[in-house]
Amino acid sequence: MARAQSIILLNTGHGKGKSSAAFGVMVRGWARGWRVAVVQFVKGGGWKTGERKLADQLSIEWHTLGDGFTWESSDLEATADRGRHAWAVAREKLASGDYDLIVLDEITYAVKYGWVSPEEVLAGLSERAPKTNVVLTGRDAHPALVEISDTVTEMRKVKHAYDRGIKARKGIEY
Numbered sequence: 001m002a003r004a005q006s007i008i009l010l011n012t013g014h015g016k017g018k019s020s021a022a023f024g025v026m027v028r029g030w031a032r033g034w035r036v037a038v039v040q041f042v043k044g045g046g047w048k049t050g051e052r053k054l055a056d057q058l059s060i061e062w063h064t065l066g067d068g069f070t071w072e073s074s075d076l077e078a079t080a081d082r083g084r085h086a087w088a089v090a091r092e093k094l095a096s097g098d099y100d101l102i103v104l105d106e107i108t109y110a111v112k113y114g115w116v117s118p119e120e121v122l123a124g125l126s127e128r129a130p131k132t133n134v135v136l137t138g139r140d141a142h143p144a145l146v147e148i149s150d151t152v153t154e155m156r157k158v159k160h161a162y163d164r165g166i167k168a169r170k171g172i173e174y
Helices: 018-031 050-058 076-096 107-112 118-126 143-148
Strands: 008-013 036-044 061-066 101-105 133-137 151-155
Touching: 008 018, 008 143, 018 036, 018 050, 018 101, 018 133, 018 151, 036 076, 036 107, 050 061, 061 076, 076 101, 076 107, 076 118, 107 118, 107 133, 118 143
Parallel strands: 008 133, 008 151, 036 061, 036 101, 101 133
Antiparallel strands: none
């Protein structure tokens, strides 16, 4: 088997664990001495997640650039602008050569909602620095993202506590 200079992983599907799996890779990379960055496309700065808390303690670069769930947005154009800005930040980091791993959390929504075209994302991923590995997350991944990714995992929901009216819990969902 050949070793690639870098790979792209995609965690998609309607099941829980897409971002959590990506953050597991983030910690694994950090433990290997990698330079790591995270760019979040949907979650807003008000989210106090355990992953962010850990990343701060590990001095992992973290950019929370969304403004929350789209169904909670009072200004969808401003939400779209934030998504486009998140892509601009991500694309610069992908090309920089400064990182061994970049997590693009919930980037599939930026494509699905038309904030960024699939072609733009494909170009940014294709033109990334040679040794920059990437993890993409989010539901309903565009077929072009599936095609360019080296490893694709689809999380499938069998059952979720939320469906029974159980709210998200610190330490489990965030």
